[in-house]
Amino acid sequence: MPMTIIGTDGKHRCFGGQAGKEFYGQYHDEEWAIPVHDDQKLFENLILEGAQAGLSWETILRKRDGYRRAFHNFDVRLVAQMSDAELEALRQDEGIVRNKLKIYSTRKNALVFLEMQKEFGSFDNWLWAHVDGKPIVNRPQDFSQVQATSAISDAISKQLKKRGMSFVGSTIIYAYMQAVGLVDDHLAGCWQA
Numbered sequence: 001m002p003m004t005i006i007g008t009d010g011k012h013r014c015f016g017g018q019a020g021k022e023f024y025g026q027y028h029d030e031e032w033a034i035p036v037h038d039d040q041k042l043f044e045n046l047i048l049e050g051a052q053a054g055l056s057w058e059t060i061l062r063k064r065d066g067y068r069r070a071f072h073n074f075d076v077r078l079v080a081q082m083s084d085a086e087l088e089a090l091r092q093d094e095g096i097v098r099n100k101l102k103i104y105s106t107r108k109n110a111l112v113f114l115e116m117q118k119e120f121g122s123f124d125n126w127l128w129a130h131v132d133g134k135p136i137v138n139r140p141q142d143f144s145q146v147q148a149t150s151a152i153s154d155a156i157s158k159q160l161k162k163r164g165m166s167f168v169g170s171t172i173i174y175a176y177m178q179a180v181g182l183v184d185d186h187l188a189g190c191w192q193a
Helices: 022-030 039-052 057-070 076-080 084-092 100-120 123-131 151-163 170-179
Strands: none
Touching: 022 057, 039 057, 039 076, 039 100, 039 123, 039 170, 076 100, 084 100, 100 123, 100 151, 123 151, 151 170
């Protein structure tokens, strides 16, 4: 029997939707595993997944508006131009995770992201080529059957690290692939499956 959660609206979900976690259910319903091809959204999700390392995704979702404010709504060109002083000031911003390495990696990753846009026409072109432009669809019965990494997340991670990005380990990248729809791991009993 698939292990889904029944939300306050009666829908069976992989996660979220319970009382007090409706925002998490909304993320599940409207974003998770839905293919993203907009570079700005791809950049946002890449940064947020990196920020999540060691924390819960709920924590990051609750701080997403803070991240959007702090990092120019994830306009990659503006983030790439942020000064050390601007980044240092963000270490006092309670609206985001105030880890120095994560904050500074946002600018570093933006610079690499811009280089990749020039090289490939868009980050989207480069990223989706790893799955031949089509989502990988899995239908696990429960989350114990969902892998944490894959050969594709390993390859993407290795390439991004080689180009100079950080907070892009294979586990982070697999979660990123789920978030932006390269992988659809909705549970078999989920209303989205």
